[in-house]
Amino acid sequence: KAGVTQTPRYLIKTRGQQVTLSCSPISGHRSVSWYQQTPGQGLQFLFEYFSETQRNKGNFPGRFSGRQFSNSRSEMNVSTLELGDSALYLCASKVTNWDNEQFFGPGTRLTVL
């Protein structure tokens, strides 16, 4: 069974640009969550989607947004990039939103210059 896949794996952008990251969950998983991981702040929750609906959101500015498609694939978008957005962005999937065991993808390493 294929795991969670994230594309691209690495990305370099400049300040002010926008970026879209993609996540394909494990087959049969309908819940997708996004996290930002930095050395200083650790893993921080961005948002969770289940059945194409955002059901939870962390404390990030509105520049961070996401969506989920009918096939459970998810994208997150960051607009007007700032240097501080440089981080590893992780996607995790689980079968349902009330499930406990999350499976993480390898992440997308975003560098903002």
Next chain:
Amino acid sequence: EDQVTQSPEALRLQEGESSSLNCSYTVSGLRGLFWYRQDPGKGPEFLFTLYSAGEEKEKERLKATLTKKESFLHITAPKPEDSATYLCAVQAEKDDKIIFGKGTRLHILP
């Protein structure tokens, strides 16, 4: 405010030297506490979920325990391949958000 604090930040052990990692948490209503392992360049790998004080779970050389204020991850006779960052997270009943600690970097010397 809900929060998770892990200690120590880093730990170096000799192969076979048992130890424990600590995860202290403050949450208004615990739905679950999770332990993950993260290797460099990879996403976290799920290890355990604990739901209530007194619960224990084991997997190979790892055993996780839970009290009302903290969780311990006990590592018995570790091997170099146990070297990784171990992350603790809690899920709050009120909003289902999952809050992670900053992790403990564990290095096992051969």
